[in-house]
Amino acid sequence: MSLYNYGTWDPNKMNVLIIHGFNGAENDRSMVILRNAYLMRGDFNVFMVDWSPLTVYPCYLSSLRNTRLVSQCTAQLYSRLTYSGASAYRIHCVGHSLGAHICGMISNHLSERQHKIIGLDPARPLIDMFTRDEFRLTRDDANFVEVIHTNSGLYGEFPQIGHVDFSINGGRMQPVCTSEGNIIRQSRCSHLKSVCYFALSLSRRGNVFLGIQCTETCDRVILPTFSKRLNVVPMGIQTPEWVRGTFYVAYDDPDNFCRFNEQ
Numbered sequence: 001m002s003l004y005n006y007g008t009w010d011p012n013k014m015n016v017l018i019i020h021g022f023n024g025a026e027n028d029r030s031m032v033i034l035r036n037a038y039l040m041r042g043d044f045n046v047f048m049v050d051w052s053p054l055t056v057y058p059c060y061l062s063s064l065r066n067t068r069l070v071s072q073c074t075a076q077l078y079s080r081l082t083y084s085g086a087s088a089y090r091i092h093c094v095g096h097s098l099g100a101h102i103c104g105m106i107s108n109h110l111s112e113r114q115h116k117i118i119g120l121d122p123a124r125p126l127i128d129m130f131t132r133d134e135f136r137l138t139r140d141d142a143n144f145v146e147v148i149h150t151n152s153g154l155y156g157e158f159p160q161i162g163h164v165d166f167s168i169n170g171g172r173m174q175p176v177c178t179s180e181g182n183i184i185r186q187s188r189c190s191h192l193k194s195v196c197y198f199a200l201s202l203s204r205r206g207n208v209f210l211g212i213q214c215t216e217t218c219d220r221v222i223l224p225t226f227s228k229r230l231n232v233v234p235m236g237i238q239t240p241e242w243v244r245g246t247f248y249v250a251y252d253d254p255d256n257f258c259r260f261n262e263q
Contacts, residue, residue, distance in 0.1 A: 009045055014090045015081055017074060019049040021097025021123060023057040026050035030195040034094070037199035049074050055098065064130060067098055071105035078106055078114070088115045092237070095137075096120040096195050097155070100147075101127070104137030114142040116241070121149055121156035121194035139163050144241040148194045149218075150174055154183075155191040159216045165246045166211050166235045167218040168197055176253050196258035197251065201236030209235035211247025218248050 016038055020031050026048040038044045054066035081091055093103035093114060100119035107113040119137050127136050138161060139145045145162035149171035152158035158171070169175060177189035201209045210232050213222045233243050253259060 009084070011085050013043055013045050014092065015045045015047065015086055017047045017049060017077065017091070017093045017103070019070075019074065019093070019095040019099030019102050020051070021095070021099045022055050022060060022063050024055065024096070024099070025052035030096070030192050034195050034199045037202040041202060047077060049077070049099075049102075051102075060125065061130075063098060064126060067102050067105060068135065071102045072109050074102065075106045075109035078110065088112065092116045092118060093142075094118045094120065094198070095122075097123040097191065101131075101136045104141035104145075105135055107141045108134055113140075116144045117142040117146070117162075118198065118237075119145065119147040119162060120198055121151055121191050122147060122161065124153070124155060124157045127157065137161060146239055148198055148235065150192075150194040150197065151187050151190040154187045156194070159218075160246045164233075164239060164243045166209075166249050167214065167246060168193070168209075168235075168249045168251055170248065171218055176259050193258055198236060200257060201234075201238070207234065209249050209251060211235055211249045213245050214248040216246050218246055221248055 018031065018034060020026060020028060024031065031048065035046055035048060038046045049070070051066070051070045054070060055063040078091065082088060091114065093106060093116070095101070095103035097120070100122035103117045103119065117137065122137050133140070137145065147162035147165045149156055149158070149165060149167045151173065152167065152171040154172070173186055174190040174193045177186045177193070197209065212232055214220060215222060233239060233247060235247070235249055
């Protein structure tokens, strides 16, 4: 059945598939913030992929295994979009944590790979040990893969895995999370900040997320020669698709928009 039959799908808009991570749900506050940011733009059809029954704490290994089924089912939704007339160039997949890897795995079930994927702090735990490249997000999964790092090396992957990677405040631990009390709580807090930061980049305040090119691990900024201008690029859906490399973004959340406690 074509999406036209449902009456609310607008073929003139872009389309985004949003996929939550481990132990998450489509109605988690971070996902609601992201969904609402897209809806407030007014130029996207928004599809939330809720796989919460298949990713329940503490069963992380089961969640890893279930990502394959979720990607296969989501690929059917993707195909339904293209069947209804949506161009692949007008479909984005945005995933957080394990959801980012699901975005990448969708391409395993398509005749042509996706055009654009945005990975929000793609999950790191056990990914190297238990999954091959076909079961994780890589730059081969879409024509353009953008990744936002906020907890690299702990809950998030490290180092560069996309065509362009943005490391916010260095990408490892977020300043707004340092009062959480211990490394586990700080990491959980930092890991979720990628969702909220990206949501902010979708709004009129998105111009505050400007990246300066850095090394792959972002331990230092790459300074241009005297004959070149400083290479500064915007983070988010405004990122030019020809950009390549890793970029450092400084952001301290002055409005407290992304300061919320997560379980």
